[in-house]
Amino acid sequence: MDILDILLSASFWAAAIRIASPLIFATLGELICERAGVLNLGIEGIMVAGAFAGWMAVYSGTGLWTGVMVAMVVGMAFGLIHSVLTVPFGLSQHVVGLGVTLLATSSTYYAYRLALPEVTSPPKITAFQPFEIPILSDIPLLGPALFAQTPMTYLAFVLVGLVSIVLYRTPLGLALRAAGENPSAVAAQGLSVTGIRMGAVIVGSGFMAMGGAFLTMSAFDSFFFEMVNGRGWICIALVVFGAWKPGKALLGAVLFAAFDALQIRVQQTPLGADIPYQIFLMTPYVLSILALIVMSRRAEVPGALMVPFNKGER
Amino acid sequence: MTTPKSRTIATLSRRQFMASTAAVALVAGASTLATPLRAAEPIKTAGIYTVPVEQQWVSRIHKAAMTAQERGDVDYVYSENVSNTDYARVMREYAEQGYKLIIGEAFAVEQEAREVAAEYPDIAFLLGSSFKPDDALPNFAVFDNYIQDASYLSGIIAGSMTKSGNIGMVGGFPIPEVNRLMHAFMAGAHEMNPDIKFQVSFIGSWFDPPKAKETAFAMIENGADVLYAERFGVSDAAAEKGILAIGNVIDTQADYPDTVVASAIWHFEPTLDKAIAEVNAGTFKAADYGVYSFMSEGGSSLAPLGTFEDKVPEAAMTLVNERSAAIKAGTFTVEINDEEPKSS
Numbered sequence: 222m223d224i225l226d227i228l229l230s231a232s233f234w235a236a237a238i239r240i241a242s243p244l245i246f247a248t249l250g251e252l253i254c255e256r257a258g259v260l261n262l263g264i265e266g267i268m269v270a271g272a273f274a275g276w277m278a279v280y281s282g283t284g285l286w287t288g289v290m291v292a293m294v295v296g297m298a299f300g301l302i303h304s305v306l307t308v309p310f311g312l313s314q315h316v317v318g319l320g321v322t323l324l325a326t327s328s329t330y331y332a333y334r335l336a337l338p339e340v341t342s343p344p345k346i347t348a349f350q351p352f353e354i355p356i357l358s359d360i361p362l363l364g365p366a367l368f369a370q371t372p373m374t375y376l377a378f379v380l381v382g383l384v385s386i387v388l389y390r391t392p393l394g395l396a397l398r399a400a401g402e403n404p405s406a407v408a409a410q411g412l413s414v415t416g417i418r419m420g421a422v423i424v425g426s427g428f429m430a431m432g433g434a435f436l437t438m439s440a441f442d443s444f445f446f447e448m449v450n451g452r453g454w455i456c457i458a459l460v461v462f463g464a465w466k467p468g469k470a471l472l473g474a475v476l477f478a479a480f481d482a483l484q485i486r487v488q489q490t491p492l493g494a495d496i497p498y499q500i501f502l503m504t505p506y507v508l509s510i511l512a513l514i515v516m517s518r519r520a521e522v523p524g525a526l527m528v529p530f531n532k533g534e535r
Numbered sequence: 536m537t538t539p540k541s542r543t544i545a546t547l548s549r550r551q552f553m554a555s556t557a558a559v560a561l562v563a564g565a566s567t568l569a570t571p572l573r574a575a576e577p578i579k580t581a582g583i584y585t586v587p588v589e590q591q592w593v594s595r596i597h598k599a600a601m602t603a604q605e606r607g608d609v610d611y612v613y614s615e616n617v618s619n620t621d622y623a624r625v626m627r628e629y630a631e632q633g634y635k636l637i638i639g640e641a642f643a644v645e646q647e648a649r650e651v652a653a654e655y656p657d658i659a660f661l662l663g664s665s666f667k668p669d670d671a672l673p674n675f676a677v678f679d680n681y682i683q684d685a686s687y688l689s690g691i692i693a694g695s696m697t698k699s700g701n702i703g704m705v706g707g708f709p710i711p712e713v714n715r716l717m718h719a720f721m722a723g724a725h726e727m728n729p730d731i732k733f734q735v736s737f738i739g740s741w742f743d744p745p746k747a748k749e750t751a752f753a754m755i756e757n758g759a760d761v762l763y764a765e766r767f768g769v770s771d772a773a774a775e776k777g778i779l780a781i782g783n784v785i786d787t788q789a790d791y792p793d794t795v796v797a798s799a800i801w802h803f804e805p806t807l808d809k810a811i812a813e814v815n816a817g818t819f820k821a822a823d824y825g826v827y828s829f830m831s832e833g834g835s836s837l838a839p840l841g842t843f844e845d846k847v848p849e850a851a852m853t854l855v856n857e858r859s860a861a862i863k864a865g866t867f868t869v870e871i872n873d874e875e876p877k878s879s
Binding site for chain 1: 737748757767
């Protein structure tokens with residue numbers, strides 16, 4: 222198979238969408254936080270917590286969608302911790318974020334050991350299965366790639382649309398964006414910057430946890446401690462790549478995933494025999510950095526990102 | 536040694552008794568320093584692992600240690616999920632608490648682990664390592680899962696089961712313990728059909744089942760109909776696409792009864808038992824315990840075929856039995872090749 226054949230195969234694009242799905246959830250979550258002016262570096266840990274919580278809920282007997290909800294609630298709880306420290310207390314968002322990541326990963330592990338003290342391998346659940354959307358999945362190339370995915374992938378795409386609408390077409394979205402650009406203006410309107418920012422961080426963290434849950438409930442059917450494996454950090458970059466816009470961020474996630482799906486396949490072409498595998502593994506990251514450089518030049522950073530707001534302060 | 540002495544004590548005067556007790560205490564004290572604990576007393580053993588004890592490789596060590604504990608040979612405690620940056624500290628903590636045998640893995644902390652071992656010459660360290668023992672550091676012995684014998688046999692079965700002549704192999708990192716098993720597996724498969732092609736990929740992570748699964752999917756698309764499951768996630772891809780898989784280190788057939796044909800299993804028991812015996816005898820020294828993972832030592836085996844009994848071609852099973860006997864008898868040696876395997 223040469224590269225052109227790979228790029229024209231439906232299975233390649235199906236893989237790209239699969240790989241992109243958890244990134245879409247988490248990128249959206251981070252985007253919401255940052256649009257409100259809060260950088261959430263708790264993302265990696267919150268994904269781990271979500272991956273565990275959703276899977277554990279299903280393993281304990283709840284339905285799959287209830288599991289997704291549980292993951293979201295756990296993510297929101299960590300979001301609450303993050304937002305209390307960064308918004309009303311105005312602490313360093315870097316330090317708090319990394320702290321939340323460490324707290325979430327280690328408490329997840331603690332909970333895992335409490336729940337499953339003696340297991341030989343992590344138990345499996347019946348995960349979401351691919352669901353072919355009638356008619357649409359028959360479209361050549363596009364059909365199998367986009368419309369034969371698991372329900373959570375569809376949810377991710379729906380959420381992108383939903384977040385776009387809320388951000389750009391509702392008063393709430395306007396207030397949220399203003400909280401990230403010019404919080405004093407929001408306060409002048411009689412709205413609570415603290416409330417909006419905290420809400421954004423909590424909801425955003427819920428989305429991140431759903432991204433983690435995708436890994437254990439859709440991409441795979443079991444929880445492994447290190448399985449999030451840096452995906453959260455990628456999402457931070459994807460938000461910048463997407464210039465803080467949901468549509469572009471979605472594009473970035475799919476692009477990154479496509480690079481990843483491509484490198485896996487190119488490793489098996491004659492090219493793979495000559496080039497060390499590490500080069501292939503790093504290509505998605507290298508290409509993302511390059512794309513980031515190009516894209517971020519025109520990106521508009523939310524004006525009040527990482528600037529704490531104290532009511533009445535001049 | 537103490538029994539005759541205590542008899543004589545009864546006949547001695549008080550002063551003599553005091554003196555002799557002191558002497559005995561001195562002798563006893565000196566002897567505990569010189570010779571290790573008696574066999575009857577379990578050895579205080581600590582396991583330090585960088586991953587949870589569910590991980591394939593570590594689970595085998597943990598299992599053997601638990602078995603030894605049930606037998607009363609060791610008092611076993613462990614720390615799991617210790618990050619490499621923290622590894623030396625945990626080693627020191629156990630050393631300070633008086634543990635006599637410390638087992639674990641030094642792959643990512645080779646130098647630091649050796650430095651700690653040098654500080655505690657009375658404690659036996661038996662750590663998984665890609666390097667060799669050093670006589671200058673007599674209390675630091677190394678082991679690894681040298682299960683190439685079993686991998687080779689599982690390769691023979693894989694070679695007989697592939698119809699497309701295309702086998703996919705997904706690994707974590709190309710480190711010696713991974714490479715040598717892959718090579719042995721490939722050699723086994725080539726015994727059945729020298730034209731078999733292999734797809735080899737490394738995912739750059741030990742724990743990313745979704746990524747391992749994606750990589751396996753790509754190999755299946757590219758024609759593989761048997762997968763070598765070095766990582767979690769590969770067997771799942773095989774089961775989902777209805778093709779076969781070969782397990783590695785642990786037997787996973789119970790989870791995938793319709794697709795996992797055979798598994799090459801590692802038994803850590805001979806390695807640990809040897810270390811226990813050496814510590815008890817006071818003869819623990821720098822050595823490579825790798826050989827105790829060989830099939831001839833009972834350190835590895837091919838898992839029972841289970842659901843695939845009678846489904847593997849006769850010719851393959853004949854060769855498996857023949858080679859298995861030859862390996863145990865020492866008349867056939869599976870080559871140990873630590874080079875990074877490449878796709879063919």
